[in-house]
Amino acid sequence: MxxxxxxxxxxxxxxxxxxxxxxxxxxxxxxxxxxxxxxxxxxxxxxxxxxxxxxxxxxxxxxxxxxxxxxxxxxxxxxxxxxxxxxxxxxxxxxxxxxxxxxxxxxxxxxxxxxxxxxxxxxxxxxxxxxxxGGKKVLDIHALADMITPVSLAYWFMDDGGSVMNNRYTLHLHTQGFTHEEVLALCGILKNKFDLDCWVGSKASKKHKPFIVISGHSYTKFFQLVAPHIIPSMRYKFPTGSRTQWQD
Structure with missing residues (x-):
């Protein structure tokens, strides 16, 4: 680091x-x-x-x-x-x-x-x-496609990610501040650049604002990408289990 x-x-x-x-x-x-x-x-x-x-x-x-x-x-x-x-x-x-x-x-x-x-x-x-x-936070997806790295994924997750309690290895990235089109495009980057199985989710309790769901089938791949950059105090965001192995 x-x-x-x-x-x-x-x-x-x-x-x-x-x-x-x-x-x-x-x-x-x-x-x-x-x-x-x-x-x-x-x-x-x-x-x-x-x-x-x-x-x-x-x-x-x-x-x-x-x-x-x-x-x-x-x-x-x-x-x-x-x-x-x-x-x-x-x-x-x-x-x-x-x-x-x-x-x-x-x-x-x-x-x-x-x-x-x-x-x-x-x-x-x-x-x-x-x-x-125009002075507002708006995503340029073409620029981001080149700029997002495993380090970016790690800090994005530490900032705004978490696991899903009732689905052990499924993860969320809380992107509710972006438009549905922006979140859909971010999913495209995660799929095309990192081969992660993900999609756009929404909940009525969150006013149907979009967030990213990363499938448990991609958990090991995601974990291997970000684990070297996760600081110890943020490890609680990851599920415990055999597929979460920290290298201290």
């Missing part, structure tokens, strides 16, 4: 200066830091694709000279270890740490979540091609 370094000299300089003053977005320190940031490596790109297929968000920042993008993340209060892990993988692109926030959810309940966001830089522009249109 690739471990992204948490600091670089330009980032350290900005963080040090921020202890005593506000560092403006157009300051020399900030420009030097952002200019020092590399493109995402293949592991980071796969991770970002996976979490954006989950609940992460991408937002544009139209600067005077160029269009850049930033990523925003938020997870439930029980997912601190996973949130910290994703932060560590992308911390080079962050000037603030992982933090908690308290907000009121759609059911009018007060909840505590873990969140962070990156700075806005060209490194994330490649993700906007696949996930953003």
């Amino acid at each position: 690739n471990i992204n370094p948490k600091t670089n000299p330009q980032r350290d300089a900005v963080l040090l200066a921020q202890q005593t003053r506000v560092v403006g977005p157009n300051s020399a320190l900030m420009r030097n830091y952002k200019d020092s940031l590399p493109n995402l490596d293949l592991f980071q790109l796969g991770l970002c694709v996976g979490v954006l297929l989950g609940d992460a968000a991408i937002a544009p920042n139209q600067a005077v000279t160029q269009l850049t993008h930033r990523l925003k993340f938020e997870w439930g209060g029980k997912n601190q270890e996973y949130a910290q892990h994703v932060y560590d993988m992308l911390s080079l692109y962050c000037l603030t740490g992982l933090r908690t926030q308290v907000r009121v959810n759609a059911k009018n309940n007060e909840v505590t979540t873990w969140c962070f966001q990156t700075v806005s830089v060209p490194a994330f522009n490649i993700l906007a091609i696949a996930f953003l249109s």
